[in-house]
Amino acid sequence: MKLSSLYANETPFLGARRADGIVNVSAALPGWPTDVGALLRSPAHDARALADVVARTAASALLRDDEVRFRPVLPAPGKLLCLGLNYVDHAAENAVKPPEYPVVFGRYPTSLVGHGEPLVRPSVSTHFDYEAELVVVIGKTCRNVSRAQALDHVAGYTLLNDGSIRDYQLRTHQWTIGKNFDATGALGPELVTADELPLGAKGLVLRGLLNGKVMQEANTSDMIFSVADAIAILSEVMTLEAGDMIATGTPGGVGFVRNPPVFLKPGDVFEVEIERVGTLRNHVIAEAGP
Incomplete structure (x- = not known):
């Protein structure tokens, strides 16, 4: 899986790439961390739930690269x-x-x-x-x-x-x-x-x-x-x-x-x-x- 920390209209969100576009994971899973680093540190991190959201997101809901801004993939690393x-x-x-x-x-x-x-x-x-x-x-x-x-x-x-x-x-x-x-x-x-x-x-x-x-x-x-x-x-x-x-x-x-x-x-x-x-x-x- 390919995960990213993004902005859409200046709103931060967690993204996951599919072959046909980027899934806004934060929209599909409200309350989840909105960046990759926070996701890795979260006790609620559920790889199966994440994979399920990525697989079932409708193509019409996907974002293109030119519709987002990339943050550093881990915006606030501990080290x-x-x-x-x-x-x-x-x-x-x-x-x-x-x-x-x-x-x-x-x-x-x-x-x-x-x-x-x-x-x-x-x-x-x-x-x-x-x-x-x-x-x-x-x-x-x-x-x-x-x-x-x-x-x-x-x-x-x-x-x-x-x-x-x-x-x-x-x-x-x-x-x-x-x-x-x-x-x-x-x-x-x-x-x-x-x-x-x-x-x-x-x-x-x-x-x-x-x-x-x-x-x-x-x-x-x-x-x-x-x-x-x-x-x-x-x-x-x-x-x-x-x-x-x-x-x-x-x-x-x-x-x-x-x-x-x-x-x-x-x-x-x-x-x-x-x-x-x-x-x-x-x-x-x-x-x-x-």
């Missing part, structure tokens, strides 16, 4: 933990050794927009870079989970453009500042449930495209730390709760290491594509002056 340097080629282009333990930083809700919404290049920098990534969404709380059992706690997967303001990122030894400018990252468009993808989302082609040109291309099997690895390692440290997310890192081809560097500018369109997960597309605008 969005991001792995850095998790592809060998990305570590190499940064002139560092592949990490022996995951590089982890946090990303926060104010930095995120939904599919189709504008990414904002901040007024204080022109060094706005792109990073195409797969995100795993936790569906069941876990702590100290083994690698063998880690994937049992996955609700599904989505996409992230982990937009980075490189000059600010490189001002400190930690990356948080450069990763959290308002509206510089995109998340979505949908949560694809784990049962629709290979175990651990392995073997999927990932691409990042700038104005239609492929800038990044890899396979999710190329990750240094797999989805199961990431869940097991992070759960040694902290409780992972339903609705938490782990961004699994970006492959090589980012803009700031190119010669000459390539940075996102107003008017650009960047797309994250992962086969069977979808396409996350956003255009870039300039931040309004003070």
Whole structure:
């Protein structure tokens, strides 16, 4: 199933995609959560009831993509933990050794927009870079989970453009500042449930495209730390709760290491594509002056 957090006429609702359109789950099930994160955290979450509503909704009640606005698929995650340097080629282009333990930083809700919404290049920098990534969404709380059992706690997967303001990122030894400018990252468009993808989302082609040109291309099997690895390692440290997310890192081809560097500018369109997960597309605008 493919689930999304949407607006219709500025009213938030939970959506589910069918081949012929989008089901407004919130209209069919009043009182249910109106976004994917709240649904995953809800004790009332009933997968069978949800599947039944999606199946029996009349075609005349379905919505088209151009009739809705996409919010970040999880608008208010408890945690969005991001792995850095998790592809060998990305570590190499940064002139560092592949990490022996995951590089982890946090990303926060104010930095995120939904599919189709504008990414904002901040007024204080022109060094706005792109990073195409797969995100795993936790569906069941876990702590100290083994690698063998880690994937049992996955609700599904989505996409992230982990937009980075490189000059600010490189001002400190930690990356948080450069990763959290308002509206510089995109998340979505949908949560694809784990049962629709290979175990651990392995073997999927990932691409990042700038104005239609492929800038990044890899396979999710190329990750240094797999989805199961990431869940097991992070759960040694902290409780992972339903609705938490782990961004699994970006492959090589980012803009700031190119010669000459390539940075996102107003008017650009960047797309994250992962086969069977979808396409996350956003255009870039300039931040309004003070």
